[in-house]
Amino acid sequence: MKLYTQTFKDHKIVFIFFLFFIVCQALFSSKIQYERANWSNVPQAPARTAYVASFLGDETLAHRVLGNLLQNFGGSGGRFVAIGDYDMRNVAEWLYLGNSLDPKSEYLPFLAAYFFGASQDKEKLRPIIAYLEEVGTSGDKEKWRWLVQAVILARFELKDTDLALRLANKLASLWRPGMPAMMMQMPAFVQLGMGDKEASYRIMTELLREEADNMHPNEVNFMVDYICTRLLTAAQKDSDPLCVDVP
Secondary structure (H helix, E strand, O other): OHHHHHHHHHHHHHHHHHHHHHHHHHHHHHHHOOOOOOOOOOOOOOOHHHHHHOOOOOHHHHHHHHHHHHHHOOOOOOOOOOHHHOOHHHHHHHHHHHHHHOOOOOHHHHHHHHHHHHOOOHHHHHHHHHHHHHHHOOOOOOOHHHHHHHHHHHHHHOOOHHHHHHHHHHHHHOOOOOOOOHHHHHHHHHHHHOOOHHHHHHHHHHHHHHHHHHOOHHHHHHHHHHHHHHHOOHHHHHHOHHHOOOO
């Protein structure tokens, strides 16, 4: 009987402590349920060596985690931050870091072009465009496509036609036989967007004169149609030999 009484007292003490803990937890939860961690924006990217060391030297794992971090910096803890509020200079640092870990990956350039490129604050796109330019001129197979995205962001989102033209000229310089003629045509497209039809016409006709034999017939036909229907007036079209068979 004495042992039972002692056991009951011990259990009673445990129960009181447990009940006290539950009450404290309830009070604490009621105080913090509407609290959220302050958004300190995207942190600066760490040094490459230190970052990789945190994954025991596994660069593949480090790259994959980095991509996940970039996607979720502003979307955690019940918070959703607009991309326009991101510090894009720091975002670009993370992108460069990720690119150094896996230069062949298309995932981070995709995020840069289509995720961060959707920023509501268009002026912040400059670091992202610079990143896409570096990736697009890296020389790896098909990477030039990201330079196309840089031109598009500069031309239509940032509306910086001078930057778009510089990037378009760099894209055209990467063209080699067998690659899409669109790469060489891009400066003409930008020039037309700037209202300079004469410059666009010169670019297109020079390309036809020098590179038509290296292009697919469909590409040549597109260029002729573009010249005759987009760049020339009706009177100019009637007198241009290129447009003889264009309706």
